[in-house]
Amino acid sequence: xxxxxxxxxxxxxxxxxxxxxxxxxxxxxxxxxxxxxxxxxxxxxxxxxxxxxxxxxxxxxxxxxxxxxxxxxxxxxxxxxxxxxxxxxxxxxxxxxxxxxxxxxxxxxxxxxxxxxxxxxxxxxxxxxxxxxxxxxxxxxxxxxxxxxxxxxxxxxxxxxxxxxxxxxxxxxxxxxxxxxxxxxxxxxxxxxxxxxxxxxxxxxxxxxxxxxxxxxxxxxxxxxxxxxxxxxxxxxxxxxxxxxxxxxxxxxxxxxxxxxxxxxxxxxxx
Amino acid sequence: xxxxxxxxxxxxxxxxxxxxxxxxxxxxxxxxxxxxxxxxxxxxxxxxxxxxxxxxxxxxxxxxxxxxxxxxxxxxxxxxxxxxxxxxxxxxxxxxxxxxxxxxxxxxxxxxxxxxxxxxxxxxxxxxxxxxxxxxxxxxxxxxxxxxxxxxxxxxxxxxxxxxxxxxxxxxxxxxxxxxxxxxxxxxxxxxxxxxxxxxxxxxxxxxxxxxxxxxxxxxxxxxxxxxxxxxxxxxxxxxxxxxxxxxxxxxxxxxxxxxxxxxxxxxxxxxxxxxxxxxxxxxxxxxxxxxxxxxxxxxxxxxxxxxxxxxxxxxxxxxxxxxxxxxxxxxxxxxxxxxxxxxxxxxxxxxxxxxxxxxxxxxxxxxxxxxxxxx
Numbered sequence: 001x002x003x004x005x006x007x008x009x010x011x012x013x014x015x016x017x018x019x020x021x022x023x024x025x026x027x028x029x030x031x032x033x034x035x036x037x038x039x040x041x042x043x044x045x046x047x048x049x050x051x052x053x054x055x056x057x058x059x060x061x062x063x064x065x066x067x068x069x070x071x072x073x074x075x076x077x078x079x080x081x082x083x084x085x086x087x088x089x090x091x092x093x094x095x096x097x098x099x100x101x102x103x104x105x106x107x108x109x110x111x112x113x114x115x116x117x118x119x120x121x122x123x124x125x126x127x128x129x130x131x132x133x134x135x136x137x138x139x140x141x142x143x144x145x146x147x148x149x150x151x152x153x154x155x156x157x158x159x160x161x162x163x164x165x166x167x168x169x170x171x172x173x174x175x176x177x178x179x180x181x182x183x184x185x186x187x188x189x190x191x192x193x194x195x196x197x198x199x200x201x202x203x204x205x206x207x208x209x210x211x212x213x214x215x216x217x218x219x220x221x222x223x224x225x226x227x228x229x230x231x232x233x234x235x236x237x238x239x240x241x242x243x244x245x246x247x248x249x250x251x252x253x254x255x256x257x258x259x260x261x262x263x264x265x266x267x268x269x270x271x
Numbered sequence: 272x273x274x275x276x277x278x279x280x281x282x283x284x285x286x287x288x289x290x291x292x293x294x295x296x297x298x299x300x301x302x303x304x305x306x307x308x309x310x311x312x313x314x315x316x317x318x319x320x321x322x323x324x325x326x327x328x329x330x331x332x333x334x335x336x337x338x339x340x341x342x343x344x345x346x347x348x349x350x351x352x353x354x355x356x357x358x359x360x361x362x363x364x365x366x367x368x369x370x371x372x373x374x375x376x377x378x379x380x381x382x383x384x385x386x387x388x389x390x391x392x393x394x395x396x397x398x399x400x401x402x403x404x405x406x407x408x409x410x411x412x413x414x415x416x417x418x419x420x421x422x423x424x425x426x427x428x429x430x431x432x433x434x435x436x437x438x439x440x441x442x443x444x445x446x447x448x449x450x451x452x453x454x455x456x457x458x459x460x461x462x463x464x465x466x467x468x469x470x471x472x473x474x475x476x477x478x479x480x481x482x483x484x485x486x487x488x489x490x491x492x493x494x495x496x497x498x499x500x501x502x503x504x505x506x507x508x509x510x511x512x513x514x515x516x517x518x519x520x521x522x523x524x525x526x527x528x529x530x531x532x533x534x535x536x537x538x539x540x541x542x543x544x545x546x547x548x549x550x551x552x553x554x555x556x557x558x559x560x561x562x563x564x565x566x567x568x569x570x571x572x573x574x575x576x577x578x579x580x581x582x583x584x585x586x587x588x589x590x591x592x593x594x595x596x597x598x599x600x601x602x603x604x605x606x607x608x609x610x611x612x613x614x615x616x617x618x619x620x621x622x623x624x625x626x627x628x629x630x631x632x633x634x635x636x637x638x639x640x641x642x643x644x645x646x647x
Binding site for chain 1: 296297299318319321322323325327328329331332333335336337338339340341342343344345347361362365369490491492494495496497498499500501502507509510
């Protein structure tokens, strides 16, 4: 086992239940490296939702809650407010965060509580067998959109920015260094950080939406399909239209952070 | 009992005072009639007591937040009614499965659905026990006055800590909104959050003692590298869903720790039971009308008794069986279709006359309505 894995993985929970070639392992890898470099493993409070993504924190040897479908952000809200010294990181998926947990996502971003939310977006409900998700591209065939997805897909990063998240970055699993950097920045940022990671799902989205279950092909598809935000600014709107914009999308250091506000309120209320 | 302060206040206010005295330092809630005063008062009082109040986006988020706060090390509580209680059910099951201490106050109103927001009921008593999916057990207390709203809320926090279970206070609109005398005691017995007794190396978060209860509760950040999982799990918290024996054993223990006879989870009050031919069994606000009816019956020379149930779940089977064994007649008034009466019927013998007095529509039984049934 790699020394960083040896140091930070919860061995009693291994092996992972991720499929061969799944992109989520790349996020687990980047996360434990970021935590190792920051030296904060003892301060972590990890919260996983339901779905493939929600399992990631279970494999990390830290304090972990694996909670109800969609409820990772409100559970993390209680955890963080009860002990603001904890570095609370949420692992959620596109279905968990934007579907069943969509309302909590809006309000989490609005509150600007110091949480780091890592949303793994594979464009499908993977663990339940490949059903259409809020992020599935329009027209894509899945187990519950057999004639093509009739609905528009949701841009979760745009939602996070519009609701008030104060750090938003998007990367794909073809950019492990970008994920690593964003996780580090997100944890260090005092406020609601949203890290959107587009991840390959060879088993479901790969086979049914993108026409291949080969993880290498899917990674190349993600790599070729992405454009860094700085470069996109120089491109025409038409050329950028179907690309995944990657990099830091938004940062705001001016909005007050909720736990600091509420703890300051205690002093005020006591008079 | 030395009294610190005598106030005139609502049951909802009494719940807030009780919760804070019991050590509650976190409240997450969502406005709903007739429970909103609890959130309003918590928003005033908690910050003064180094506590956190947060209004969440819904009741689903509220129960999730108190579960998170409980693992962060704070005693935590939410309050709701009818539709909000329905939305909380999934979280209550999660708290039961993960053995997370927390308190949920349900100020019962008339249902189903949006129902009767401003009028009382006792229609949620079965939902309190069975509302979440799967097999699990909770504790539920039924106050019948502002005084009991205070005392039972304190007790709910204490029981939640000891039994590591979501504990419900089943108040109702009458208790919640009636302003009456509340003697706030000078001293309150409080069960603090216990840290594990086992050594750091030997501690297993879900290893049960012989009683079926767990050895203390560390907080996140204490260094235990806890794994709290809604999936059925082993002593370390790792999933065991693939293992029928380990899975079954956990569910059995979660139920047994509450329902076994040695759990000591019995709280009833009896009046005039020694020679009773008729026993009235009641809980919550209806118990007040029932007591009045029983006293009127006694004045008329009727051999009638009252058994008032304070801890409704787990149901006090043995106490009820004993209290009714020599009675010819058992009368169960409730502000619902007649739900707890079925529990009583289960414990009665074939030759006993068990009479339900259901009352729907949002008004309390008058003592005469109960007395009439006692006499017939």
